[in-house]
Amino acid sequence: MRSPFDDGELYDWEYRRRRADVQFYRTLADERDGPVLDIGCGTGRLMLPLLRDGHVVVGADRAPAMLDRAAARVRRLGIAGRRRALLMRADLRALPLAPRFAFAVAAFHTVQHCETDADLLRFFRGAEAALVPGGWLAFDTFAPEKRFLDRRGRSGQTRFRDPRTGRPTMYSESHRVETGPDGPILAMTFHYQPLDTRDRPQGRGRNLSLRHRLVQPAEIQSLLVRAGLALVATWGGFDGRPLVPGDGQTEQHVYLAQRPPAQRPDVPSPQRL
Numbered sequence: 513m514r515s516p517f518d519d520g521e522l523y524d525w526e527y528r529r530r531r532a533d534v535q536f537y538r539t540l541a542d543e544r545d546g547p548v549l550d551i552g553c554g555t556g557r558l559m560l561p562l563l564r565d566g567h568v569v570v571g572a573d574r575a576p577a578m579l580d581r582a583a584a585r586v587r588r589l590g591i592a593g594r595r596r597a598l599l600m601r602a603d604l605r606a607l608p609l610a611p612r613f614a615f616a617v618a619a620f621h622t623v624q625h626c627e628t629d630a631d632l633l634r635f636f637r638g639a640e641a642a643l644v645p646g647g648w649l650a651f652d653t654f655a656p657e658k659r660f661l662d663r664r665g666r667s668g669q670t671r672f673r674d675p676r677t678g679r680p681t682m683y684s685e686s687h688r689v690e691t692g693p694d695g696p697i698l699a700m701t702f703h704y705q706p707l708d709t710r711d712r713p714q715g716r717g718r719n720l721s722l723r724h725r726l727v728q729p730a731e732i733q734s735l736l737v738r739a740g741l742a743l744v745a746t747w748g749g750f751d752g753r754p755l756v757p758g759d760g761q762t763e764q765h766v767y768l769a770q771r772p773p774a775q776r777p778d779v780p781s782p783q784r785l
């Protein structure tokens with residue numbers, strides 16, 4: 513089954529109204545002085561606003577279709593914006609980057625593509641190695657309520673016009689929870705069924721598959737510590753509400769971690785000698 517990251521145009525159309533996370537991460541980036549690393553940058557949904565804000569941004573992703581679309585958007589920027597942008601194809605579990613970045617961000621559930629503790633640890637270690645001392649890593653996870661997880665069959669049926677084919681199409685979603693090596697995995701399928709002029713199914717539909725590890729705050733915290741990062745803040749959404757694990761109210765968990773600032777060497781000053 514194909515992945516949603518094979519079709520950047522559809523991705524951008526579906527998430528065109530998802531703005532709160534972009535605004536949130538722009539605010540964090542503005543508080544840091546230095547280049548930004550956008551890990552799993554996708555089509556540049558966040559990277560482009562960061563570039564327009566004046567940041568130097570390196571975007572890394574492994575999906576060629578997403579990177580192509582990000583590159584096309586970067587090309588449409590003015591010369592100054594283009595010069596501040598660099599896109600690279602990389603696996604987030606093996607980031608090959610030196611410590612240059614003041615702020616790294618993995619937006620929109622990107623870390624949940626790491627299905628095992630070992631992969632999450634590789635990701636956190638690579639991010640830590642890319643941060644300057646004191647640099648920040650921000651990311652978020654999807655933490656669906658039990659009500660959503662227990663749902664069976666298809667839901668979220670929405671009729672829309674496919675931006676690529678121009679055809680009316682019915683979207684729906686189904687999922688199941690699988691047992692992964694280190695915790696539950698949410699295996700989602702997005703169904704797209706083209707319709708005729710009377711809204712009857714016409715022709716073959718297509719299914720896209722997406723898997724997310726359902727990872728708990730305590731697991732995140734312990735892996736961050738093992739990677740040499742300190743958890744400095746959490747939120748239960750992009751409006752700043754607190755993260756209260758298990759309260760059934762928060763579907764977005766947002767994390768801010770920091771590479772510890774460099775210690776000043778405790779060298780006695782000449783006056784103290």
Ligand SMILES: C[S@@+](CC[C@H](N)C(=O)[O-])C[C@H]1O[C@@H](n2cnc3c(N)ncnc32)[C@H](O)[C@@H]1O
Nearest residue numbers: 517552553554557573574575603604619620625
């Ligand atoms: C939900 S999208 C988020 C994209 C972008 N950050 C945003 O906010 O729109 C997740 C992104 O992670 C990328 N991704 C998934 N697994 C990856 C991996 N192992 N290495 C690099 N990128 C990965 C996908 O290609 C996709 O672009």
